[in-house]
Structure formats: C-alpha cells, structure tokens
Amino acid sequence: MQFGAEAKLQQSNYKCCPSSTRHDLPSNAESGSRKRPRETGHKSSVQQALFQGSSKYTQNSELWSERYKPNSKVELAVHKKKVEEISEWFAKASAQYGKVVSQSQSTVFHNFLLRANKYKALDLTTQIGASAGRTSDSLLGNKAANDKRTVIVVEEMPNIFYRDSNQFHDILRKYKRCGKSPLVFIMSDSNNNSSGIQKLFPKDLMHQLRIDSISMNPVAPTMLVKLLTRVASAESGKFPTPSASVIETIAVSSSGDIRSALNTLQFACGRDTLDLKAKCAPPAKPQLKKHGSSSSSGARLKYGSSRRTGSGDGDSGDDLGVVLGLKDKAIFLFQSVGKVLHFKRGDPTEHPRVPSLPTHLHQFDRDPLLVDPEEVAFKSQLSGDYLTSFLHENYVEFLSTVEDLERAAEYFSDADSLSALWTAREDLQSYSVSVAMRGYIHSNSDITRHDSPRRNLGWLPLHKSRWFTASKQANENVTSARQLFKGYHWEPEVLCTEILPYINLSNPTLHDPGQIRFVQEMTTFSRSTQISR
C-alpha cells in the first residue's frame, strides 16, 4: 500500500456534510472511513439505493453531491464486493428481524438520540415511545401490523457518549433486548478520533451484542473518475466539459472522498474550466503520466500521485491542483522528504567562504549543501516529528553501506532522544528534525562531492511512515487484550508476552469467540520476506 496509505493523511477534515436536511438518510458515500460498528458511509447510500425510491431534485443551486446521490445499487461507486457484503448483511439482518427501511423510523431514532443528548434522558424505550408518541411495545406491535420493515440508522453520535460511553453501552444493551429492527451505526474513523470508536464500541461489547463491523475503504480513483465523468457529462449543458486530466487530478487528489471530489468538480466547473485548459493542456496529466500510466488506456490509478521525487521538475504539476483548490497536503510532505533524500551538493569553488576542515578530520569533509534542511522543514508546515518519521521510513534505501547506515540510524536515535523531556519537546522539535536530516545527509558517504557519481537508484517510491499506524494498532491491541481478558488481571506486558502465547498453545476453553479470534491474531506473525508497506 505504497500510495493508498498516504491518502489517509488527508482524511481527517472530511466532515463537511453539505446536507441541510438532517433527517434524511445520510446521503453520499463518504470517503475513507474504515467502518466500524456495523456500517459506514457507503452503506447508507447503498441502503438508500437498495431500498428507496427515486427522489426528485429541481433546484439549480443544489450541490452535485446531493443531486447525484445514487438511487440504485448499480450507480454506487463502491467496489462491488463491498456492495455485496452489505447486501448480504441486509439479507441476514432482515431475515433475523424481518424489516425493510422506513425513513420515518430512522428519523425518529435520530431525533431520539439528539434528544437524549439534549435532555440527557437515557431510557431508550421510553424515549422511543416518547418521540414516537407511543410505548415501544405498541410501536413494535404496530410495525408488525404494518409489515413495514425497518432499519435504524445512526449517523452521528451525540457528543455526550464520547464523554460517557457507559450510558451508550447501557442503551445498546437495552436495545438489544427490546429492539426489533437492525440498528446501523455509521462512523468515520478519522486519524484523531479512532479512540472514540474504541471507546464507543469496545471489542468485548461488539462480541457481547454481536455487532458486525463492515469497514469501507476509500473509493478507488478509477471508480471516481468514472463517476465524475458521468456527472460532468450530465451537467455539461451548462458548463464546458472539463478535460479528462482535470477530472483525473480531482479524482486522485480527493483521496477517495466522493463528496469532496464532487464538490471540487462543481466548483471547478463553476469557475469555468476553460481557464484551466490553458494551464493543463500541454503539460498536464502531470502526476499520472509520470508513472507511465495513462488513464485513458484504463491503467490503474493510484492515490498519492503527488509523491514525486522532488528533484527539479516538481513545480509544474502543482499548478493545476492549486487552481482547482485541491487539498493535497501529502504533496508537501513527500516533496520535502524527497528534497532531503535526493540532496545535492555544490561546487566548493563557487562557495569560497566555506571553511575547510583540518586534515585529521578529512573523512568528514563534504562539499557545501545546496539544500537547506531547516528551510525544507519550515516550508513543509509539518511537525518535525512527522517529517522525521517519514524520513526515517525512507532513508535506508538511499544508503549503500552498513557503515553509513550505522551512522544515520544513530542520528535518528539522537533526534528522538532530544524529545525525551516532554516539557521541552515543543522547543526542541525543530532541532530534532535538523539532527535527523543533516545526520542522514552527512552519513551518506556516496555523495560527499558535488560531482560524486550517483548510484543508479532506479525509481524509488517513497513510503508513508509506519510508526503511527503501528503504535496505534499496538495501543488498540493492548486495550482489546485488557477488555477481553479482564478476568485474568495480569499486567499488559505479562498478558501479551506470556499468557496469550501460551493460551494459544495450550488451548484452554475460552469464554467467547472474541477471545479466540484475538489470541489467534496476536500470535500470528507475518513472515513474508518481502518488505511489506
């Protein structure tokens, strides 16, 4: 997942829900959400598509993301397999409960949750009763009488449950007992609130209440291109049709967020794409072409086209994105990292004022650098921490000897130990990046002179730092271990290094399938010799 992964970087700000009608079923497929309790964004559109009739839209000022809501399964830009997975879930769920979607009911429940938030009233049954104007029993009875099948969708969680998840768990448990319809929660896991998901739906609760989780991936760029092209041609009467390269750029930079892609397209068209044509006609298709993939020939697109080698030709491709007002942040990140990794040295005769080293230090003598690492770090607008870890992920391939490796690795270690004191961490961060960047540059003994022959590295893709995902995963695992093996009360270290591995070996009767699955997960190691990223 070289590129796909970096798409994640940009997804945190996706919450730009354009729908003004709160009670509608959630509309557009949302991007990038890894789904959690039961379902995510796409699901709701799937649902809408599966179970709902057509809707009429007439207003002109309407957002395209609203107007082109999918109305049937076929129109969904989600991978077929996912659609199937969700359809299957629905089949299962409605078999269990015997219901179909009724929009009003979802509104009621939505209202209920909103109200619960407002009044802190927590009794699920009475709340449903109150908002529906009858008791839940009669409500359910009524439902059966109508033979109207229902799915309850909760799209946004009231904030109070993030603060006190126990209340929420109680409600869920109650619902499990008395609820008659499948309940669907849609949550997006942006980078920062994944802990919220952990908290709202801890593993043990998921197993206890038998909550299925379906996780959605970002929509594939090829799918997006298709969708955008369809929308663009449908709208083409009013605007000049945007060129294929414009659409590609939008698709690629949206990192799988359909709504944002459609909005970008609409705004770009509104701005008159003729302007853009001048910009993007000859040199455009900037990023995609570079990797020799031409979308017209149906080659695969990938996110993170932004990642380029940072040498020289970097700027031309940005323009289109800037004109379109895209939100591609990774571009800066990988460009910055690339600049450092592919650093260049200048001819010392042109920099006469550089002092030379005494002879006994001759081995450390280098020609003057043409990159200013501090400036790169500053311009990247990223926290030093982040930049360092991306550099760390990628530096190894640029070094050829173990001695260089030894030195560079030590500098990274130095950089990290600068952040040891949390009181001074903020202040020292910029120094820490400098140590890492300059440490790497100096350690690279292949390029000590401006005319050092460059090893043919070939085309080295840059990778997203794995540290953040790894440590997040580790934290989640520790939390799950604790939740699932509460009764064993061991310290987490003992639990993970001794108890779980031996539970796996000695197979005592475990209490629930969640434990079994978790133990297996925790004791299986990937041994692939390929460097997986």
Next chain:
Amino acid sequence: MSLWVDKYRPSTLAKLDYHKEQAAHLRKLVEGGDFPHLLVYGPSGAGKKTRIMCTLRELYGPGVEKLRIEQSQFTTPSNKKLEISTISSNYHIEVNPSDVGHNDRVVIQELIKNVAQVNQLDTSTQKNFKVVVLTEVDRLSKEAQHALRRTMEKYMATCRLILCCNSTSKVIPAIRSRCLGLRVSAPSVDEICQILTTVCKKEGLTLPKEMAEKVAEKSGRNLRRALLMCEACRVQQYPFNPERDVSEPDWEIYLRETATLIAQQQSPKRLLEVRGRLYELLTHCIPPDVIMKGLLKELLQVCDGQMKAEVVQNAAYYEHRLQQGQKAIYHLEAFVAKFMAIYKRFLEEGIADIF
C-alpha cells in the same frame, strides 16, 4: 477452565513452596502490628504478586480474596478525564498506574487520597489501615514517584503501600528508603521441578523427572512461564515425552528468526526487512525493551569474547534511549544497524587474518 498458573497459586504464606524463611519473616511482620510500606522486587515470574496476596490474606483474612474489578475516573488539573481499572477488595486496592502514561502522577495522588480518607470500618477486629498495591512502579514517571513519596508520609496513619517492580534501579532513592525492601529472587531449577511435579500430581498426571528439568531450564527460572509451558506440553502430548521440544511463544521464535536474519547478512536491504519484523513485533504488543533484550540474547551467541562487550554496551546504550525517547523503532533500528556494522567489521577482520 483456568490456567494452572491461576489455579495452583498458593493463597497463604504457609502454603508457599520456596523462600520459606522469607515467608516466615513476612508473617512476623504482620503479627508485629506495625506493618511498614513494602517494596517488593525481583525478576518476572518469581512470585512477587503471590507473596503480596498471601501477605494481604495474612493481614485481613480470606476477605481479601473477594475481588472486584472497577473502573476509576480521575480528572487532571487540565480537566482531562483519565480512566484506570483497579482490582480491589474491602481492604485493599491494586492499581497499575503506568496504564495512564505520563498522567500517572494524578492517579497516584488522587487514588491514595481517596483510599486514605476513608477509615477502616471495624478497627477493633481488623487492622486500622488499608493497603494500596501499586504494580510496575519502575515504570512510573519521576513526577509520579515524587508525588508518591509525599503522599506516603502524609497518609501513613490510615494507609500502607505495597510497591511491586522488577528492578529498583528505576525507583527513586527517596521511595526506596521509605519502604522495607523485599527481594523475591527467582526460584531455583530444583524448586521449579518440585512445583511442576506437585502441580502435575494434583492434576492427576505423571511428569517424568527429565521433562520437569527440561521445562525448568527452558523457563529461565520463571515459574509462571514454567507452569504455562508445562500446561502447553500437556495439551500437545500426554503422556509427556521428554524427547519432545518444549514449545515456546510464537513471538520468541519470530524474534530468534529476526536475529538470524541480522547475523546472516548486513546490508541496507536486510535492515529494511528487519524493520518490518520489528514493526510486526511492536504491533503485537511486545514491549520494545523485551525485543531489545531478546535480540541481544540471540545475537550474543554469534559474537566472540571481545565483541560481546562492545555489543552489550551498545545494547545498553540504546535500551536506555528507548526508555527516554518516544519512538522505539528508531532506537531498535539504530541498535540493529550498529550490530550489523560491528559484526561486519569483525567478519572482514577474520577474513583478513586468514590471508
């Protein structure tokens, strides 16, 4: 079905299998009435927790065995909510403050205050103090340790602390001097054999002597591990076959393979491969210092005398940084790179000597 480790854990000081003299001391301490703060330390799997629970039982009777698991909430001065799970009885409360990371100071202070403010209900028949058991004290931040020192003195009247850790080197001297240090050393191989045999007898199994020795050796004098291993062997094959290898946790095998990879080839490409494996271990919640120690142990086997010293010194250096820093992977990788460089130089010198 519970694990043997839990099932056959001795519950009273009298039932302890080894270090009996120490157990007798503990009993005298309890009888003496003026129970001090305790700092229990020693290697993993030596029986520290068992001894603590036995002492508590000696103090309060079987009531301490009625445990409940609770979530306690604390609020930091910056209004952040912290949740921590505690295990408690009517007489004691056990908590692992390092669970909350660098906010451990707040937890320590609030928790002890809460416990100490409530007096024991029935002081005539019971002790007039409660006990707070803190585990993994060596992982407490310095701030928390200083907070602990002050709180210890302040609430001495109503509350005693039992601190539990692997090594006292990370506990500040001020705390060490306020506690009665109690080192629980690892049981000897013979003692472990003895216990394994008794446990197997209770399970209705016969454990051949060689098998018991093999398991005891393999466990590295860690009783918990020896029992877990023995149980795993039982599941895999019974009657026990002393010929058969004792199975090890998957992550240890994985770590050993990783060490072999490092020793086989020293190149940037190999380092990348190793890094992937380090990440894999980290995501499986193997603590970085355990990884470092495991790697060192395996790597030392390919080193000769003089190199050993150099490698160990570097391992210690990076392990120290690991504790200080934030991103373990940098330091683990730096150690691997260092070893690769040292080992490569060694190999090259060896070749030069031959010619």
